[in-house]
Amino acid sequence: MRWSSIFLSSLSRSFHRRLHPQSTLNGFEFAQHFFTTEILSSAKEGVLSKRMSPFIAFVLGGPGSGKGTQCTKIADAFGFTHLSAGDLLRKEILSNGENGAMILDTIKEGKIVPSEITVNLIRRAIETSENHKFLIDGFPRSDENRIAFERIVGAEPDIVLFFDCPEEEMVKRVLSRNQGRIDDNIETVKKRLKVFHTLNLPIVNYYSGKGKVHKINAVGTVDEIFEKVRPLFAAFSNNGKD
Ligand SMILES: Nc1ncnc2c1ncn2[C@@H]1O[C@H](COP(=O)(O)OP(=O)(O)OP(=O)(O)O)[C@@H](O)[C@H]1O
Numbered sequence: 001m002r003w004s005s006i007f008l009s010s011l012s013r014s015f016h017r018r019l020h021p022q023s024t025l026n027g028f029e030f031a032q033h034f035f036t037t038e039i040l041s042s043a044k045e046g047v048l049s050k051r052m053s054p055f056i057a058f059v060l061g062g063p064g065s066g067k068g069t070q071c072t073k074i075a076d077a078f079g080f081t082h083l084s085a086g087d088l089l090r091k092e093i094l095s096n097g098e099n100g101a102m103i104l105d106t107i108k109e110g111k112i113v114p115s116e117i118t119v120n121l122i123r124r125a126i127e128t129s130e131n132h133k134f135l136i137d138g139f140p141r142s143d144e145n146r147i148a149f150e151r152i153v154g155a156e157p158d159i160v161l162f163f164d165c166p167e168e169e170m171v172k173r174v175l176s177r178n179q180g181r182i183d184d185n186i187e188t189v190k191k192r193l194k195v196f197h198t199l200n201l202p203i204v205n206y207y208s209g210k211g212k213v214h215k216i217n218a219v220g221t222v223d224e225i226f227e228k229v230r231p232l233f234a235a236f237s238n239n240g241k242d
């Protein structure tokens with residue numbers, strides 16, 4: 001083996017270990033992973049312009065914890081495509097599709113829309129995107145969501161961000177959001193908080209067990225929180241917008 005390849009291989013291996021501390025890849029498996037996820041992602045044109053497997057970050061947190069706000073900033077700074085599951089569902093309501101009325105009722109009740117519907121909206125958005133880096137905001141919200149994503153999209157997240165915010169602060173933020181959302185009222189927020197504890201938090205625990213969760217204290221100004229998020233994404237990117 002040439003020195004340059006030994007050097008590159010060890011550099012990329014340590015980079016990979018920093019990003020995936022739980023990784024057990026080694027030898028051939030590691031080289032394969034590195035080729036498909038790191039090298040192909042930097043190619044700009046032709047058949048290599050899209051990574052074989054996209055880079056996926058799930059972004060979790062309670063209602064009003066600031067997921068959407070931070071995703072906008074990450075997308076701007078690091079060239080990710082921001083896919084909000086809630087926004088995709090709201091668009092589906094507006095498009096008068098066959099599931100629109102059911103989705104509206106479910107959102108009003110603060111419940112979770114059947115996974116197949118949400119996952120297919122996400123899948124379509126990934127497939128029609130030219131990008132290979134995605135922030136999937138507000139998903140998965142349940143074990144059923146997670147399993148459906150693995151089955152239908154056939155992928156797992158590379159990282160999971162979890163915005164940890166006290167309940168009182170989340171309620172305050174939702175009630176002053178003022179974007180005309182049907183679920184931004186105290187009755188629905190209470191229901192969404194229950195769903196957050198019973199269905200969403202177990203997902204965070206599941207990915208914690210896999211060493212994928214980056215927990216961010218979501219109290220502070222938007223910019224202060226982004227400064228905690230930035231280093232995670234800087235580690236994935238050479239120059240901020242690869
Ligand atoms: N760090 C912050 N400090 C104060 N207000 C914030 C902060 N981050 C976001 N907000 C505001 O709180 C409200 C909720 O934020 P955002 O929509 O980003 O939350 P979310 O986690 O996406 O919520 P949801 O799950 O309900 O979509 C918005 O009005 C936003 O401007």
Ligand SMILES: Nc1ccn([C@H]2C[C@H](O)[C@@H](COP(=O)(O)O)O2)c(=O)n1
Binds near residue numbers: 087107112138
């Ligand atoms: N995975 C998801 C994401 C969202 N929904 C529904 C239920 C949520 O209360 C609503 C709003 O989502 P948000 O904009 O707060 O992320 O959308 C769902 O059923 N499944």
Ligand SMILES: [Mg+2]
Binds near residue numbers: 067068084086138
């Ligand atoms: Mg949101």
